[in-house]
Amino acid sequence: MAAFLLERVEHHAGRLEASKVTAINLLVGERSCLGDDALRFSFDLLTAGTVAEGARITIRRTPMRFHCPTCDGAYVPAEADFACPSCLTIGQVTDDGGEMLIESVEIER
Ligand SMILES: [Zn+2]
Numbered sequence: 164m165a166a167f168l169l170e171r172v173e174h175h176a177g178r179l180e181a182s183k184v185t186a187i188n189l190l191v192g193e194r195s196c197l198g199d200d201a202l203r204f205s206f207d208l209l210t211a212g213t214v215a216e217g218a219r220i221t222i223r224r225t226p227m228r229f230h231c232p233t234c235d236g237a238y239v240p241a242e243a244d245f246a247c248p249s250c251l252t253i254g255q256v257t258d259d260g261g262e263m264l265i266e267s268v269e270i271e272r
Pocket of ligand 1: 231232233234235247248249250251252
C-alpha cells in the first residue's frame, strides 16, 4: 500500500528537483486500521536507498474522504453533512489506497 505513496513522493521530488526529501506529511483516514508505527515502519523500509531515505514521517488523522462526481474532486465532509462544499452534490466515500494521501513533502534542493 505504501508503495504507491512512495511513487508520489518521488514524483514530487523529481518535479521540485529535490536532492533529498526531508519530511513527508501524510493524511490518513481515521478509519484506517494502520497504526502510526506500522506506517512509519513500512515507509522506512520502502524509502531505504531512495531520495526519501530518512525522511521524517508526520501522520495526521482525518475523517473519511468523499469523492464528488460533479467536480471530480475529493473533499472531507463537514460533520453530519456529506455534501460537496463546492456544488452540494452528495458524493461517495472514496477507498483509495486505504484512505491515505500525501498532504505535502518537505525537500532540500
Ligand atoms: Zn462538487
